[in-house]
Amino acid sequence: MRKFGLIGHPLTHSFSKKYFIEKFDKEGIKDCTYELYDIPNARDLEEILSENPEIEGINVTIPYKEDVIALMDDLDEACEEIGAVNCIHIQDGMLTGYNTDYIGFKNSLSPWLGSLKPKALILGTGGASKAVKQALKDLDIEFLNVSRSEDEDQITYEDLASDPEIMKTYMLIVNTTPLGTFPKVDGIPAIPLEQLTSDHFVYDLVYNPSETSLMKACLVKGGKAKNGHEMLILQAEAAWEIWNS
Structure with a gap:
């Protein structure tokens, strides 16, 4: 049995297991399973792999996309530049x-914007923001990072x-923040909502x-909005x- 899974904390919001189990069923893939590993520390991945040597691939979600880099034997070139890992291939x-x-966001955003390239x-400044x-760099779209804290490469709310x-x-x-995620659906980033207009686009991961x-x-306000489902x-x-390459 081929085994795959997801690490993160918490995983109550996870879409991955349902998606892959449905994929296996729909495509008649009978020799695969997908499990959730809710772990308190990224380094617990080592124990998971030791206890499950048949695992071939792991997805990584909040908050470990940056922490797991130290556990990798190798990094894809693009991934090294981004500075965050959300997919691990385990071989030998x-x-x-x-x-x-990065792939999911870019290939979802570009058709949505069409020929437009709004700044x-x-x-947020976590792992997802790096992708x-x-x-945005590769799509030639100018950007600013916004965070709660001030830094030379970012502004504050x-x-x-x-x-x-x-x-x-x-x-x-x-x-790219988790604010607004179920069950805390009232959460919202602290931007000046009154300044939104019909010309704005909101892409919420x-x-x-x-x-x-x-x-x-x-x-x-008459603007356009898109969630992160297609990206996922x-x-x-x-x-x-990648896991089947």
């Missing part, structure tokens, strides 16, 4: 890290509130619920290709 005891978030605000940043010109200039808002509070705030499907299929 060797762990190779990839980033399929973007990336909300988003690389995708307070900056957004105090300078209305920022929201007028950056019309694409990408939420959260996929449960299908319409987040941030998305609703944009749609109410595209990144999951990219992972499957």
